[in-house]
Amino acid sequence: MTRVFSGIKPTGHLTLGNYLGAMRRWATVDQHRAEALFCVVDLHALTVDHDPARVRRVSRQAATLLLATGIDPGLCTVFVQSHVDEHARLSYLLECVATDGEMRRMVQYREKAARERDRGGSVRLSLLTYPVLMAADILAHRTDEVPVGDDQRQHVELARDIAARFNQRYGHTFVVPRATHPEVAARVMNLQEPSSKMGKSDDSGPGIVYLLDEPDVVRRKIGRAVTDSGQDVRHDREERPGVTNLLEILAACTGGDPEALAGTYSSYGALKKDTADAVVEVLRPVRDRHRELCADPSYVEGVLRDGAARARAVARPTVDAAYRAIGL
Numbered sequence: 001m002t003r004v005f006s007g008i009k010p011t012g013h014l015t016l017g018n019y020l021g022a023m024r025r026w027a028t029v030d031q032h033r034a035e036a037l038f039c040v041v042d043l044h045a046l047t048v049d050h051d052p053a054r055v056r057r058v059s060r061q062a063a064t065l066l067l068a069t070g071i072d073p074g075l076c077t078v079f080v081q082s083h084v085d086e087h088a089r090l091s092y093l094l095e096c097v098a099t100d101g102e103m104r105r106m107v108q109y110r111e112k113a114a115r116e117r118d119r120g121g122s123v124r125l126s127l128l129t130y131p132v133l134m135a136a137d138i139l140a141h142r143t144d145e146v147p148v149g150d151d152q153r154q155h156v157e158l159a160r161d162i163a164a165r166f167n168q169r170y171g172h173t174f175v176v177p178r179a180t181h182p183e184v185a186a187r188v189m190n191l192q193e194p195s196s197k198m199g200k201s202d203d204s205g206p207g208i209v210y211l212l213d214e215p216d217v218v219r220r221k222i223g224r225a226v227t228d229s230g231q232d233v234r235h236d237r238e239e240r241p242g243v244t245n246l247l248e249i250l251a252a253c254t255g256g257d258p259e260a261l262a263g264t265y266s267s268y269g270a271l272k273k274d275t276a277d278a279v280v281e282v283l284r285p286v287r288d289r290h291r292e293l294c295a296d297p298s299y300v301e302g303v304l305r306d307g308a309a310r311a312r313a314v315a316r317p318t319v320d321a322a323y324r325a326i327g328l
């Protein structure tokens, strides 16, 4: 059976980008057709300035939201990365296979490192090596497919390279994984700055729709989305980035085709209204289920405990085999 692995970083409130780019497919498709593991990748949250008092809480919140999206622990495995030592254990071995040049070429590293330096801060070494830990997350579970948003394309490509190189040097140990992306909304853009992706952050950014935003907040944010000069509704990422983003969101929420949808609108106002309505409907069951889950935190704890035991059992033989193969 195909094995699927993917993760979310507990670094802030999850967004509509996380949902449409990744999480929705995990719940609606992947867990039903594959042996799936979904992970709250808390070690990755330590790569930038973090508050130790919050990491554990934010991880539980992210896990609760994962379950609220319809991820069913009866069908798949849900766990927290730091509960399964195999990820960090394997990461070191893979650091002995990856090169520093590969790390420095990663676009996300370059952008995040530049931001840290601009703020006058220093760049943690773990920010540079983050893609190796991500490769370990994937390879430890002998993953076939990694369903992710477009921004993770380069990192999964690197995991493939590392797997192939390890296998070639030390004997066949890892499955070489491949990324899968949604057909639409693989990169949801910020509503206020359609040139940058809708990333999670802790401030209540007006350009970011959070999964738990109330309907009136969703409507206000989408109603105030930056559109483009001109009035025609066209699907054109270069010339009409704001409108194209709304069309992609609407198409992802309704199951339509963004280019075909463009032809059915003659004003930005109508497009915004329909997009807001569609997003509110898509998020409604997530908010409802989230409310139920919050009333029963011990249920979430139990899911994560079982999930860690299952994930450990999946990962250990592969990580042990990697240690033997490399000569330890």
Ligand code: ADP
Pocket (backbone or CB within 6 Å): 007, 008, 009, 010, 011, 017, 018, 019, 020, 021, 022, 023, 147, 148, 149, 150, 151, 152, 185, 186, 187, 188, 189, 197, 198, 199, 200
């Ligand atoms: P973030 O960049 O929000 O911190 P994570 O690293 O936790 O995201 O990503 C979780 C998943 O959500 C990944 O598969 C990522 O590709 C996807 N994702 C994140 N932001 C977006 C976006 N704006 N559009 C589409 N997918 C996204």
